[in-house]
Amino acid sequence: MRILISGTPGTGKSTAACLLAKSLGAECLSITNLVKEKNLALGYNRKLRTWDVDENRLKREIERCIRKNHKIFVEGHLSHIVSHRLSDLCIVLRTEVSELFKRLKKRKYPLKKIQENIQAEIFNTCYEEAKENKHKVLVIDTTSFSSAEKTLLKDFIYELSLQS
């Protein structure tokens, strides 16, 4: 069970991955944490208030973790960069733009960063990139999911059962 969870920032990857991994007794690998631990940031982008990441090194580090543990959820908007040979499924989370806007605004992101993320969601960037990388992709829309732990898990399991 090697599952990647991708999607635009704010679609709920960390929330979902933690919950699913916990309920299935799997490891939850956060790309944000991995970037920090392994010093994979190239520099800080002040305008967007994000770290630019060395994607080649990141890919190698994620793949090393997956090889070590086959019961793993990898979550982050770059998770789909790993080889499709090392992943059983790539779940792409989606959220309607108005709801995503609310979630990103809550984080007090600068408007430019919100706009970039909304644009990525409109263009379905993570999905397109995951497909390009030949992943088996499953799309789950979290717009109307509850963020309460129990209900969120139920919503996920229901969606997975519908699509499998």
Ligand SMILES: Nc1ncnc2c1ncn2[C@@H]1O[C@H](COP(=O)(O)OP(=O)(O)OP(=O)(O)O)[C@@H](O)[C@H]1O
């Ligand atoms: N299913 C959901 N329904 C409603 N709100 C949610 C849901 N999942 C997450 N949220 C809320 O949306 C926000 C974003 O969630 P989360 O941090 O999991 O997103 P993310 O995709 O991991 O973002 P990032 O890429 O920036 O790490 C949080 O405030 C969280 O409480």
Ligand SMILES: [Mg+2]
């Ligand atoms: Mg996250």
